Amino acid sequence: MNLVETLDDVTFWCVLLAWSHKGEVFHGRSLFRSIHFDFEMAHKKHHYICLLGLLSRAGYLNKAEELIATVPFAAGNLDCVGEARKKSVHFVLVHGAGHGAWCWYKVSSRLRQMGHYVDSIDLTSAGINSQDATTVGTLENYTTPLTQLIQSLSPDDKVVLVGHSLGGLSVTYILEKFPEKIMAGVYLAAVMLPSGPDGGAIFSQIVANLIASGISSFVNGSTAAAYFKLDQVQKYFYNISPLENVELAKSLLKPCPIFDGTVNFTSTRYGTIPRYFIKTLSKDKLFLSANQEDLIRRTPPKEVLSIDSDHSPFFSKHDQLVRQLLEIAKGL
Structure with a gap:
């Protein structure tokens, strides 16, 4: 029996969360890219938020800022990078x-x-x-x-x-x-x-x-x-x-x-x-x-x-x- 019959944005979000909590920057970034290039799905806001949190906590603030510049929606509430820089x-x-x-x-x-x-x-x-x-x-x-x-x-x-x-x-x-x-x-x-x-x-x-x-x-x-x-x-x-x-x-x-x-x-x-x-x-x-x-x-x-x-x-x-x-x- 297949536990997951279809892979949707929530499935990928859960996996991103797991990599984020473990601090696995390489795996988190790889999965984020795979969502678009391998599974041909559009990134959702919660995918961006999750990866931004991972990059910021790991100290890759410049990479996080580069990611913010690519988001296809208003990024006003994605200021985790600014907060991380302050702290x-x-x-x-x-x-x-x-x-x-x-x-x-x-x-x-x-x-x-x-x-x-x-x-x-x-x-x-x-x-x-x-x-x-x-x-x-x-x-x-x-x-x-x-x-x-x-x-x-x-x-x-x-x-x-x-x-x-x-x-x-x-x-x-x-x-x-x-x-x-x-x-x-x-x-x-x-x-x-x-x-x-x-x-x-x-x-x-x-x-x-x-x-x-x-x-x-x-x-x-x-x-x-x-x-x-x-x-x-x-x-x-x-x-x-x-x-x-x-x-x-x-x-x-x-x-x-x-x-x-x-x-x-x-x-x-x-x-x-x-x-x-x-x-x-x-x-x-x-x-x-x-x-x-x-x-x-x-x-x-x-x-x-x-x-x-x-x-x-x-x-x-x-x-x-x-x-x-x-x-x-x-x-x-």
Whole structure:
């Protein structure tokens, strides 16, 4: 017995709804096209509304706007895209030492599914950036890809800037350089150092401790860059992370440049931006809780949150991390 004797617009609407609730953009768009080209049926308003909702929630707002331009009826009540743009936040995610944009894949995909904009960048010599780490030399050079991204923002675009571990130095640099483009700075178990030589001295000690502990080693004897020893990274970075993420990281980690960590910042620029620190607690074996507390005490942020994760919550506790980022954004 045929459960469905004829395929009508309601049948396709129900299937579109299912794909929409699952966030399956590819299947939803494929079915929408198939209604017209394969089944030779005219799209109904509820088909458009369903696909627009799917595209908007998944963060494909430009595609949704393109679809609105094609609707064969007044689109005044299809303003889900405008509403999504009002509620969406632009997050920029900055990796830590040795890592790259790749480490944020769980966090960025989840935020996009919720309708937010996300950019995760490779700093100079990291990820797919091909420059040799030993030639980077300065924090300014290391941060250049992030600087270029911030400079490319539209005049009315502001971002929530999130830095992990060493990425905190680049966050501080950008907060001082472009405060008008930043909604908030988020330090995820990151180096949030005091201004001037004191901060530079703390950073130099952090690097020295990593080398002395045997976690890191200089690249070919050069003090211009260092790498994390692969037989140590699971213990110190990913001790509660899924094994597949550990293997991914081992295949993608790269040497990191070493430079003067001094950043001179001011109360009239850096100081005007709300800062948040997300602590990783007892399971973080690399950046111990007491050391995080010391940095928080030296340059107190607006708020301190916490995740009981290893040093890589983007792998081990990504859902909780996303919730905390959204909580921060909601309060801005």
